[in-house]
Amino acid sequence: MTAVETxxxxxAVSETLRRTVTLVRPLAGGQHATTLVVADSTTEYVVRVFPPLDDAVVHxxxxxxxVAALGDRVPRLIATGEFGDCPFIVTSLVAGGPPSSDLPLQSIAGQMAAVLAQIHQLDSVGLRTLSWETPRGDSTIEVLGSKAWKQLDLADHVLTHYDFWCGNAMWKGDTLTGVVDWSGARSAPRGLDVSWCRLDLVLLGSVDAADHFLAEYERESGHSLPDIHAWDLVAAARSASRVESWAPNYRGIGYSDLTESTLRARxxxxxxLLCVS
Structure with missing residues (x-):
């Protein structure tokens, strides 16, 4: 984004809030929106600017x-507005930042599992529902993912974050302080979030951490996921062909070692592993 656009x-944000705000810093980590931290005379806010016609600001x-029941661990809505054709949302700033690349993956896994169990306890009645489609493609993982999708029980819904990975979790030191980027959240089976976070932990470098996450989630939530292998197949099938494109996301949160080639290899x-299990 150019200085003129910023x-x-x-x-536009100053006009919407009816008070002057200034840029504090840009935030990296995602590609869906341009994210800035701004401040007025007393308070910092997060501004996320989406592409034209994006429906995130509606939802x-x-x-x-x-999700307000989660308290300070989630943002509060301040305002919505438009910059030209691009909608934006202004929220409170959740304390913390991306997880340190030095933070043990077992710790990330355990704390992510605990907060996800709490998210899944929230009421989902009335929310948008699952919009994933059957994975497509001719690769082995895509074919297996398509078969797995057709076998899943999609009836038991919870409130899902829909993009639950470490880059959407906020941390202070070794403690998880919040979860951000709720634009995709909807009513869907819990296996969707669980498998997506497991894939993230695998890409960070640890299958053991992914298994620890599953065990802790089942313990914290009181729900077992006997179909997790099928969900893992679906998550992998949906992302295997594009995993290299996630390198900027990881680089934006400080994981510069997760290059395109490393992501592809992992x-x-x-x-x-999934195909022989």
């Missing part, structure tokens, strides 16, 4: 009301 966003305010190892 200045335009700051001006996220409803979700933030839904994904290939994971899909090989």
């Amino acid at each position: 200045d335009g966003i700051i001006a 996220e305010p409803q979700i933030l009301d839904w 994904m290939d190892d994971w899909t090989s």
Whole structure:
């Protein structure tokens, strides 16, 4: 984003809030939206600017009301507005930042599992529902993922975050302080979030951490996931062909070692493991 565009966003946010805000810093980590931290004379806020016609600003305010029971661990809605054709949302700033690349993956896994169990306890009645489609493609993992999808029981829904990975968790030191980016949240089976986070932990470098996450989630939530292998196949099938494109996301949260080639190698190892299990 150019300096002129950033200045335009700051001006649009100031007009929406009816007070002057200034840029504190940009935030990296995702590709869906341009994210900035801004501040008025007393308070910092997060501004996320989405592409034209993106519906995130329509859905996220409803979700933030839904998850308000999680307290300071989730953002509060401040305002919505537009910069040209691009909608934006202004929220409170959740304390913390990305997890340190030095933080043990077992610790990340355990704390992510605990907060996900709490998220899945929230009411999901009335939310948008699952929109995943049957995985497509001719690779082995895509064929197996398509078969697995057709065998899953999709009836038992909870409130799912829908993009539950370490880059959407906030940390202070070794403690998870919050979960952000709720624009995709909807009513869906719990296996969707669980398998997505397991895949993230595998890409970070540890199948053992992914298994620890599953065990801790089942313990914290009181729900077992006997179909987790099928969900893992689906998650891998949906992302195997594009995993290299996630390198900027990981680089943006400080995992510069997760290059395109590293992500590809770890994904290939994971899909090989899934295909013989």
